[in-house]
Amino acid sequence: MKISTSKTELQAALQKLSKATPTRSTLPILNSVLFDAQETETVLRTTDLEITIIANLPASIETPGSVAIPHQTLLDITNESPEDTRITLSANTNNKVEMVTDVGAYDIMGKPAEEFPAVPEIDNRKETGLSMEALRDMIKKTSFAVSRDELKPALTGVLFRFNKDNLTAVATDGHRLVCYNRSDYKADEYTGDIIVPRKFLNLLSGVLEGEESIQLWMGANHVTA
Structure with missing residues (x-):
């Protein structure tokens, strides 16, 4: 996966998603935000198993893919980045994420997207x-x-x-x-x-x-x- 977006867009999405990110959990994966970059859109998701929040992230998609990234780490780096910076996120097959801003690069260890809880199927809604x-x-x-x-x-x-x-x-x-x-x-x-x-x-x-x-x-x- 490789996408590029603005600080403003990423920060707004992460702040919204934080409302369904548990502060403490017996499942470490729940402290992450799932990035799912497809051909035409990038969808972000967090859950505490009771509430799930899904947000679309305006982004340029260079390579589709998906990965779960620690939410608080991502938000902290985003908050400290300059206001007008572009942010590039890329993940390799080992789920190692590189986050590049206008002022620096950061390595973050992600988790496989398959470990993230799926959205429940709602029949006959x-x-x-x-x-x-x-x-x-x-x-x-x-x-x-x-x-x-x-x-x-x-x-x-x-x-x-x-x-x-x-x-x-x-x-x-x-x-x-x-x-x-x-x-x-x-x-x-x-x-x-x-x-x-x-x-x-x-x-x-x-x-x-x-x-x-x-x-x-x-x-x-x-x-x-």
Whole structure:
């Protein structure tokens, strides 16, 4: 693999991906970001096995390939690079990564892409959409009541009930309960109940900007936004 990109693009992608990079893990590979450079695009991915973030990186692709690179090491070097620098990342068949900037070159030991957890297959997923403003408001007004007790997993998220003509969100920690209803929602393909973890909602609320719509895909045990 060999790609070239700007500091600005790489830094922005790594900062976004850091939200799904665990600080401590029994699986060292989870501390890495997966680079997958194909003929027409470069896709980056991180996961903590509960949440997966995928980002497209604008880059010039000289040689397609894939490799997992330690996230924090990559971010630290990127942060210290000059603002207008170009960054080239190349990996050999032994997963040794060379990172070249305008002011220096760095050798980083990567890991085989095959060791990185695959994205779960979502069978029979169904789609629905709602405005970012509506989702942002629902998260703000319900997530504070979610339980922090990991021994009660059903209470550590917000229950979203997608009906044909309305959307209800419910959160409780066993002592207080919040129920929030939106009557301006119209179902697309999906109707039903799903519990969304607080961590995912907090992550989502940090990137919901503007008044456009956001699409959600629902599987049996997964939500994709």
